[in-house]
Amino acid sequence: MRIRLLNSPGFYYFALMVLFLYLPIFLLVVFAFNDSVIMSFPLKGFTLKWFQALPQAGKLLESVRNSLVVGLFSALGATVMGTLAAIAITRHRIPGRDFFLAVGMMPLVIPYVVLGVALLILFHNIGIPLSLWTVGASHILVNIPYVMLIVAARLSEFDQNLEEASMDLGASYWGTLLRVTLPISAPALIAAFLACFTTSFDEFTLAFFLTSTDNTLPVYLYSQLRFVGRLPVVVALSALIMVVSILLLVISEWLRRYGQPKSYKRIV
Amino acid sequence: MESRTRAAFLIAPPAIWILVLFILPLGIMILFSFRAGSFGAESSVLTLDNYREYFSNAAFQRLLLQSSLLAFETAVLSVVLAYPLGYFLSFHAGPSKITLLTLLILPAWTSYLLRILSWRIMLGSNGPINSLLEMVGLAQADTPILLYSRTSVLITLVYVWIPFATLPIFSALERIDKRLLEASADLGSPGWMTFLRITLPLSMPGVIASFFFVFIPTLGEWVTPALVGGAQGVMYGNLIQDQFVRALNWPMGALMSLVMLVMVLVFSFLFTRMVRVTDISGL
Numbered sequence A: 001m002r003i004r005l006l007n008s009p010g011f012y013y014f015a016l017m018v019l020f021l022y023l024p025i026f027l028l029v030v031f032a033f034n035d036s037v038i039m040s041f042p043l044k045g046f047t048l049k050w051f052q053a054l055p056q057a058g059k060l061l062e063s064v065r066n067s068l069v070v071g072l073f074s075a076l077g078a079t080v081m082g083t084l085a086a087i088a089i090t091r092h093r094i095p096g097r098d099f100f101l102a103v104g105m106m107p108l109v110i111p112y113v114v115l116g117v118a119l120l121i122l123f124h125n126i127g128i129p130l131s132l133w134t135v136g137a138s139h140i141l142v143n144i145p146y147v148m149l150i151v152a153a154r155l156s157e158f159d160q161n162l163e164e165a166s167m168d169l170g171a172s173y174w175g176t177l178l179r180v181t182l183p184i185s186a187p188a189l190i191a192a193f194l195a196c197f198t199t200s201f202d203e204f205t206l207a208f209f210l211t212s213t214d215n216t217l218p219v220y221l222y223s224q225l226r227f228v229g230r231l232p233v234v235v236a237l238s239a240l241i242m243v244v245s246i247l248l249l250v251i252s253e254w255l256r257r258y259g260q261p262k263s264y265k266r267i268v
Numbered sequence B: 001m002e003s004r005t006r007a008a009f010l011i012a013p014p015a016i017w018i019l020v021l022f023i024l025p026l027g028i029m030i031l032f033s034f035r036a037g038s039f040g041a042e043s044s045v046l047t048l049d050n051y052r053e054y055f056s057n058a059a060f061q062r063l064l065l066q067s068s069l070l071a072f073e074t075a076v077l078s079v080v081l082a083y084p085l086g087y088f089l090s091f092h093a094g095p096s097k098i099t100l101l102t103l104l105i106l107p108a109w110t111s112y113l114l115r116i117l118s119w120r121i122m123l124g125s126n127g128p129i130n131s132l133l134e135m136v137g138l139a140q141a142d143t144p145i146l147l148y149s150r151t152s153v154l155i156t157l158v159y160v161w162i163p164f165a166t167l168p169i170f171s172a173l174e175r176i177d178k179r180l181l182e183a184s185a186d187l188g189s190p191g192w193m194t195f196l197r198i199t200l201p202l203s204m205p206g207v208i209a210s211f212f213f214v215f216i217p218t219l220g221e222w223v224t225p226a227l228v229g230g231a232q233g234v235m236y237g238n239l240i241q242d243q244f245v246r247a248l249n250w251p252m253g254a255l256m257s258l259v260m261l262v263m264v265l266v267f268s269f270l271f272t273r274m275v276r277v278t279d280i281s282g283l
Helices: A002-007 A009-032 A058-091 A097-108 A112-126 A132-157 A161-168 A173-202 A205-210 A217-224 A228-258 A261-267 B003-032 B049-056 B058-092 B094-109 B112-123 B128-135 B150-174 B178-186 B191-219 B223-229 B236-245 B250-274
Strands: none
Touching (some): A009 B094, A009 B112, A058 A132, A058 A228, A058 B003, A097 A132, A112 A132, A112 B003, A112 B250, A132 B003, A161 A173, A173 A228, A205 A217, A217 A228, A217 B112, A228 B112, B058 B191, B058 B236, B112 B128, B112 B150, B112 B223, B150 B191, B150 B223, B178 B191, B191 B250, B223 B236, B236 B250
């Protein structure tokens, strides 16, 4: 297998592209250890001082905490709502299903700058002050379609007879949902939750328009781009976050694959 | 409880959320585009002045056209660069294809802003690319020929989109019945002929999907141009953002957003006419 891969010219193109895609990330990790406030070449020497400065970077840590809270809250909200919608469209005949799907999928294509200003106008008009809550609410909205896609794919895969069997044996509809449908969909739910969290954690445009004084990490990062001196600490933390998020995604990918039909048959 | 009532209970929370935070704000945005002023007494007057001003301003139309062109170039380049990736993964990567695909997608999930920041360093005057160009005499020290230009926006956007562009192409290629390719070879077609007459046409839904996946969001892009574009690389999204953050002309900003929204919806509609959603997703 190895040898066959190396014989394919496509492999070298692939390897080159992977290099191209990882280069900027690698570069940032390098700068997190570079002994200079200005991030440019040539490198000035190795240092850990940006990492050592992290515990004192109050605003930065606060923005990370804000992003974590918004991410967890909105991922939970989007997972619940998207799952409800996915069950409704795969398990029930609902009037206007196609219309609901078309509208529900629209947040996938709408430019966030358009959605951001529309929500800004809405909140301004009905007198809701901008805060992390408004950011979270918008993140739930844009993540609902992702959850719907992931969970609906899982629901249409597994045998509906299992649900019917449960109800034949006396379980109520909601009992079946809770004890049969949701546990079988668990890998998809977790994968959807992690995808939502990652999206929210990194989302910039909506957060930029919809927050006031409390910053999320991307908004804080954007505000720091003009102040060269503070950037290396931000980059050091971000390098750490990149490593953590890659780990999270590997776990999520593993879970998603664990939820594929092959392993499902093994469970049953 | 009847199935219909249950369905209503299930669909209500997401439907209400979408109604209140998606349909309603877009409706209010349309209303806002008719307002005479952003705040105060002026804001209750409805007028067509914004529309007149917008459609008589050639600079606005030009920027929209330039942004569409840039989005188009970004999409075409991304698809062209992504196709061989999808092809390699589907046909030559064997059992490790999903692992390799994951490897390709991972960078797309790391901080967007930081990857752009990194490109700013790379394209900058002391960056590796400029240094290389200096060595071959194409650039002078301390004057980046790439950063703060339309080209730098294009490079950065293509970089951002390649992983996403690969996905639909890959799944379209995966759906091709490999026996068709064998049949073609058995009947004496050379490899390139099989590719041109079987593989490529059968993967077209993926190519079209990939094009629109890149083109549509890039139309509304404003962060990348703001960070690496400079004056030459400004896009329509920056104009919208400017109306709300600096110019504080919300009605005009709402109108600009509306124009963008209509464009995006038209292209999305075209896309759904050209590709069945079921061809590229699990639904």
